[in-house]
Amino acid sequence: MNIRRIMATGAAAGLLLVGLPTAAQADDVVRNGSYTVPAGTTIEGNLTVRNGTLTIHGTVEGNVSHTGTGWVLVTRSGQVDGNLTDTGSGGIKVAGDVDGNVTESGRGNVEVTATGDVSGNVIERDAGNLTIRSEVDGNVTEGGSGHLVLGRNARVDGNVEEHSSGNLYVYRGARVEGDISESGSGSRVNR
Numbered sequence: 001m002n003i004r005r006i007m008a009t010g011a012a013a014g015l016l017l018v019g020l021p022t023a024a025q026a027d028d029v030v031r032n033g034s035y036t037v038p039a040g041t042t043i044e045g046n047l048t049v050r051n052g053t054l055t056i057h058g059t060v061e062g063n064v065s066h067t068g069t070g071w072v073l074v075t076r077s078g079q080v081d082g083n084l085t086d087t088g089s090g091g092i093k094v095a096g097d098v099d100g101n102v103t104e105s106g107r108g109n110v111e112v113t114a115t116g117d118v119s120g121n122v123i124e125r126d127a128g129n130l131t132i133r134s135e136v137d138g139n140v141t142e143g144g145s146g147h148l149v150l151g152r153n154a155r156v157d158g159n160v161e162e163h164s165s166g167n168l169y170v171y172r173g174a175r176v177e178g179d180i181s182e183s184g185s186g187s188r189v190n191r
Helices: 002-018
Strands: 023-026 028-033 035-037 042-044 046-048 054-058 065-069 072-074 085-086 091-096 103-105 110-112 122-123 129-130 139-140 148-150 160-162 166-172 180-182 189-191
Touching: 054 065, 072 085, 085 091, 091 103, 103 110, 110 122, 122 129, 129 139, 139 148, 148 160, 166 180
Parallel strands: 023 042, 028 046, 035 054, 046 065, 054 072, 065 085, 072 091, 085 103, 091 110, 103 122, 110 129, 122 139, 129 148, 139 160, 148 166, 160 180, 166 189
Antiparallel strands: none
16 A cells, blocks of 8 residues: 555656646757747747747847747847847847847847847847837947937947938937947938
8 A cells, every 4th residue: 555655646746747837948949930938937048930929028048039020029027148139021129138239130120118128239230220219238230221219218338320321310318328420321310
């Protein structure tokens, strides 16, 4: 009888452990299609998503890359401890924290919302617009044909540069510790 109890207890414990969600995933994660990192979940490694929207409510301790269609959304509770890049037709919206660079090399837009915080550079290289509404601890560069907008609550510790045909819009209240330059065919517009 004693062996039966031990076996039954062991089997029940094993079933409980299998049913529990894992709070951390180690190693790199690659997904095709839309993917969500739930709040309370940590991915310890790089995350790659192709052809779908990536929504980050939890934490990624590594680089995040996105290609193809869809967006990258870092929500208020989301955190990326690495670089975030998009090379597709979607875009990037940061409402949480990114401790690294944010780079959009495709045609999509980049927005750092009023609750977002980027501890690195923010770069948009193609036709999309680049909008900063909060803190960026590095440089901000718009190198394609899109516009660069510094909202009234924008705080940039580095330089702000617009290199191509888009305009540079600087709203009253925006603060930039470095230089602000419009070197393309667009105009600087103070609002």
